[in-house]
Amino acid sequence: EVQLVESGGGLVQPGRSLKLSCLASGFTFSNYGMNWIRQAPGKGLEWVASISSSSSYIYYADTVKGRFTISRDNAKNTLYLQMTSLRSEDTALYYCARPLTGSHWFAYWGQGTLVTVSS
Amino acid sequence: NIVMTQSPKSMSISVGDRVTMNCKASQNVYNNIAWYQQKPGQSPKLLIYYASNRYNGVPDRFTGSGYGTDFTLTINSVQAEDAAFYYCQRIYNSLMYTFGAGTKLELK
Numbered sequence: 001e002v003q004l005v006e007s008g009g010g011l012v013q014p015g016r017s018l019k020l021s022c023l024a025s026g027f028t029f030s031n032y033g034m035n036w037i038r039q040a041p042g043k044g045l046e047w048v049a050s051i052s053s054s055s056s057y058i059y060y061a062d063t064v065k066g067r068f069t070i071s072r073d074n075a076k077n078t079l080y081l082q083m084t085s086l087r088s089e090d091t092a093l094y095y096c097a098r099p100l101t102g103s104h105w106f107a108y109w110g111q112g113t114l115v116t117v118s119s
Numbered sequence: 120n121i122v123m124t125q126s127p128k129s130m131s132i133s134v135g136d137r138v139t140m141n142c143k144a145s146q147n148v149y150n151n152i153a154w155y156q157q158k159p160g161q162s163p164k165l166l167i168y169y170a171s172n173r174y175n176g177v178p179d180r181f182t183g184s185g186y187g188t189d190f191t192l193t194i195n196s197v198q199a200e201d202a203a204f205y206y207c208q209r210i211y212n213s214l215m216y217t218f219g220a221g222t223k224l225e226l227k
Contacts, residue, residue, distance in 0.1 A: 033214060045155070045163060045206055047216040059215045095162060100174070104210050105153045107174065109162035 002026040002108045004096050009113030012086055020113055022079040022096030030054075030074035033099060035106060036081050038092035038115075048094070049081065064090075086117045121146045123209055125219035133227045138194040140222045142207030147187050151210045154183055154192045157221075158203045166205075167192065194224075202226045 008020040022034070036048040049060045049070040058070055069082040079096050093112040100107035122145040132138055142152065150170040155163040165174045167183035170190055180195040194201055207219040 035216075044204075044221045045157075045208075045218040047208075047218060050214040050216070052214065057214055059212065061215075100165065100168065103168060104214065105165055105168040105174075105208075106155070106163070107165045109164075111162055 002098065004098060004108060004110035006094060006096055006110045006113035009094065009115045011116045011118065013119050014087060014117055016086055017082070017084040018086060018115060020081040020083070020094055020115070022081075022110060024077045024079065024096075024098070027098070029072075029077040032101075033057075033104070034072060034079045035097045035099070036070060036079075037095045037097055037106070037109075038090075039095070039112070040089070040092040043092075046092075051079070083115070086115075088117050091115060091117045121148060121209065121211065121217065123152075123207055123217050123219040125205075125207055125222050127222060128220070129223040129225065131225045131227050132197055134197060134199055136197050138197050138201075138224065140192050140205055140224070142185075142190040142192070142219050144188045144190075144209060148209045148211070150186050152185075152190050153208045153210075154181075155206045155208065156201075156203045157206065163206065197224075197226070199226055 003025045005023045012018050033052045035050045051070045067085045071080045095112045096110045097106040098108040124143045126141045154167040157163040171183045182193045184191050204221045206221045
């Protein structure tokens with residue numbers, strides 16, 4: 001069974017940093033590109049970042065480019081999101097997601113980890 | 120930058136009704152869109168991909184259609200458990216995505 005478990009969220013002051021993790025199990029992690037998506041309280045979904053299976057290709061939403069870094073450790077089956085210079089508008093539930101085999105659509109989602117940016 | 124516009128923002132319908140919601144792209148996205156369902160307190164779930172392909176286990180009352188700029192998600196004979204937010208999503212540059220703002224489906 002595919003499982004994605006996010007962790008690392010919490011309360012952080014504006015301007016500070018936080019690193020999220022997503023531990024994957026139930027599939028060969030190194031075969032799949034992975035993604036971070038966030039959802040601000042009461043708002044819709046926003047794609048944040050994507051990374052290819054071998055980390056060769058990395059993409060970011062304009063809203064986080066230059067502040068967030070997506071990475072992965074295939075030996076540890078773990079996806080990361082390093083967030084720096086955090087702003088109040090980064091407050092959201094952060095999901096990691098895996099695509100459907102052979103496509104790019106998000107078939108598997110974790111339960112999310114909540115990041116609150118506030119002084 | 121291609122914008123995905125969903126309509127209506129919300130709708131209130133009765134069990135058994137047929138529902139149609141729309142997703143319009145500001146430019147041609149071919150069939151590169153998906154639809155997701157999100158219920159309160161839950162993670163989103165993939166319903167439809169490549170505009171019209173139903174994901175495994177999705178009831179056949181859910182149908183996606185469209186190509187180019189105009190896309191539709193239809194739910195035939197809506198059930199109580201279909202009350203949720205529905206989001207369309209497009210893919211571009213292979214690994215970049217945009218979501219629509221969502222449509223809230225409520226049951227009367």
